[in-house]
Amino acid sequence: MNPSIRWLAGAVGAHRRAFVSTLAANLLGQLAALGAAVTGAWLAGRAIAGHIAPLDLAGALLGSLVVVATLAAWWETYVAHDLAYLVLARLRGQVYDAVARITPARLLGRRSGDLSAAALSDIETLEWLFAHTLAQLITAGTVLTAGSVAAAMIDPLLLTVSLPLAACVLAVPLWLRKASRRHGDELRAATAELTADVVDTVQGMRELTAFRALESRRDLLARKTRRLARAHAANAARGGLEAALTDLLLAVAAAGTLLLVVTVIRTPADAPVAMVLAAGSLGPAAQVALLLKEYGTLRAAADRVRTLVTAPANVPPPRDAREVATQPDVIFEDVRFRYTQDGPDVLCGVSFRIPYGRTVALVGASGAGKSTCVSLLLRHWDPDDGRILVGGVPLPNIAEPHRHVTVVPQDVHLFAGTIGQNVRLGAPDADVAGALRTAQLTVDPELPVGERGVTLSGGQRARVAVARALATRAPVLVLDEAVANLDPDNEARLTEELQRAAAGRATLVIAHRLSTIRQADHIVLLEEGRVAAEGPYDQLSERLSQLFAAQS
Template identity: 50%
Template sequence: MTDGITQPTPPLRELARLLPALRPHGRGLAATLLVCVLNQAALVALGTAAAWLVGHALRAGFGELAPVLVLLAGLVIVRTGLTWAEMAISHDLAYRLLAELRVRCFDGLARIAPARLLGRRSGDLAAAALADVEALEFFYAHAVAQVVASVLVLAGGLAALALLDPLLAFAVTPFAALVASVPWWRQRAAAEQGWRVRAAAAALSADVVDTVQGIRELSVFRAFGRRRALLRARNQELAAAQRGEAARASGEAAVTDALVALAVVAVLLVAGLLARDGRIATAWTPAVVALALGVLAPVADSAVQLRNTGTLRAAAQRVFALVDAPAAVPAPQVPRPLGPGPYAVCFEDVWFRYAPDGPDVLRGVTLRIEPGETVALVGPSGAGKTTCASLLLRFWDPTAGRVTLGGVDLRDLADADLRRAVAVVPQEAHLFHGTIDENIRLGRPGAAEDEVAAAARTALVTPFLAGLPDGLDTVVGERGVALSGGQRARVAVARALLTRAPVLILDEAAANLDGESEEELACALDRARAGRTTLVIAHRLSTIRRADRVVVLEAGRVVEQGAFAELVARPDSRLAHLLAHQLGQ
């Protein structure tokens, strides 16, 4: 087992599931099959005609065979064109299908995030969505058409041999059946080896991604040697798995070649006997052998393609594990409309646990945030603050109770309506490798330039743009490495503002900033909160003071709430105790 994906069982269920994707591409599939059949038939015809030419030339010379030479030249030209057409058409079909599969994988990731991504490594997910999908190119571009074409060419070739003499077809048929059966002799071993290869490749990918992301920490703690040893071990595991698969495949190839050679010998003996008895002309003997070899060659090629079914099945299962993953939260069957804002946010006796047998993280939380109000949610680590924000974003559903937005249970809202209504500025804002403009537009890609500029001004992004080489078009690098922590946070605020969402979640966006950056961001957030219903996950005193109301959580329960000045003035104030503890008093 690797990251929640179980090892496959022997039936070819996963490969069969790849076939329905071909239905919308009927023309492309038909064209691929047609050129593949014609290409293989042209190869058989070319080899047979050339052998017939040799056989008759030995008796009559080449002078009387000029038309056959012209035919051979024509077949060479035709086969050249068909080979090009087969490669172009089959790969065009395959790459279109792979593009669709990648989109379905990305849709699966979006559907299960973040709840069902817990415990999954980013490198492993990337391997499934990219490398495993890419591995299926072989199935769509080669295996399907090759198998169908080999069956048709074999049937036509056997019919041609039977017309010459039924004994010839009888001599070829058992060898064709044996060659076709070779890939199935060790299917269980192929499945296990294919799984080991894909799992080892995914593990190596995950560790490489971890290494790149943690390169700074590895340098600081002088851990490159240990990490190199881990990567070497992962690489050796992958190499060992690949060697095992290659050893099995090479053995099957040797058996296949031996069977084809025996078939040629058998046909040659039968043709010789038939020629001796006068049942076929002696000059036809080379052509008969070439025809038999020609119809067996596609079957042998199909056997070669099917030697890779273990890897293909493992890749397909890993892909479908993403495509079929159930949503973390179910979509409503009949979504309720969300009226015009502003909206009140309500937690009504909300209980929540992350696992069915886990502890309760929230215990009967009841909380109402009025339209346009800013509420600071405070409490010790593990009190349930971030869980409340996650439930408002509907990353999970409450175990009991409900969360409402504008009086509508979040479980009755379409996801698109919820995303338009609620925006978040996380503590660690993720910026993508692109420009500042592109990162802000993530909030609303179709926004006009003046709207982006207005969001940037409100979030105080504009003041630091003058010091950047290209202003809004400055490339920030992976994770926004070209910007400071405060600058990244302000870009995240601008992104949230651009959504025009009437509800805003601020997950302590200033937690990791210095005093000056914190003050600048606080001003930006004050602007952002204007007219919005805002939930602030707060730790810093400066942030808590700015809220209209403070709600204190402890062990998943609301223990007190009210205005800041009112709460800290109480002799038994939980808020005052919490702040004193944080300040070390």
């Protein structure tokens, strides 16, 4: 069995009761249906022999079996879907945890729309596995065995046609399994790519409109849609071939069994029962063939979900947690880092200190490694060498780093909801009005901001992000170009407020404006991942002027 399918089958283990109920309902339904067919055939045989007594015990048994089969089918539909959605809910939780674990540092090289496809449509595809496959495969095997044993008890010869042909029916999906896998992989990949492009298109609609690129984007989506249609067509053509071959084999098996029954069974009254039992193996075989037809798609969806869910965390979980000082300094100690093993060193032994109550500005040309320092301080990655200490404790030994370090990022993300909800993101009991006041934003906290904060200006979004960070009361504050979206007046006023807020914090500022940098107590100049110089503004003013002149 494919390892991903085996892994998913294992996921059912947590819902044993629901699985056993599904299995019991399916088995009961199948056996009751077989029993009803045999009883009906036996009654037909008696009628052939001239015994017409419709309401005797056998008639009652037939009626009861039909009722049991019907109720079991209804029960199975209910419990099988219950099982499927229990497992799917669990998988969705695991996918969510995995996405949280591997982002924001990286997305396993996958696009966000691709991850949405894994979280939504791949998992939805697996519903077929849990609701219609696992229990049904076990039941089909049981019913096939029971029917064959009963037929052999009448005459072993009865199995000489149906059993080999049942094996041929099962061989069809096995014979086509490579094509099934290929089609499944292509189908899931095409679905994911289209989803990723649609998500990208919706998110970038403003740019597409501004740059008059709607036509070319439509062409791209049409191309991706055609790819998906081709994948569906290839999958459907193979599925159709499988179904046609299965039907042909079943028809040959039924005709052969009929011929055999006529030859082997001498008493006409026994012929219907013999026929039903001899053909009894064909029904389960056809059912298994039908289930295996979906194997390629299921396997591809299972592979994609498993890759995501079993992806290792970017950084190991905190260990030997230690108490962090309430008024912490932040220390970068000879930090070395590269993003990929064979990539260049991005930080080559960076050391600096942010004392509590002080503001340190990190400056440098584009690509010098400023944002990388922020990512390491937020523990999106761990340094390859050296360490970062907050309040005297290395980051990997801090149980909940976000309680100590907060950030106003370069690309602010606001969630659909009110300003207040966005400010309370990291601190549900926060003083929203106070945080908004410090962030210089005089708006109603109940004002809705729309998805990604579309109803706000860039400056307002930045100030909501500042309020959100301040609301957490974390003692280390990182401002990654937080005021870049503001006009000089507003920038000056917000910087003043932030200076006041910085008195009770250790603050790291990344800024490209001299006016912001001038406010800092200490400046660290990064060049190609190294600290080229550090000191107060007056000491570095010449180098800073050169840097900013070169950048402008």
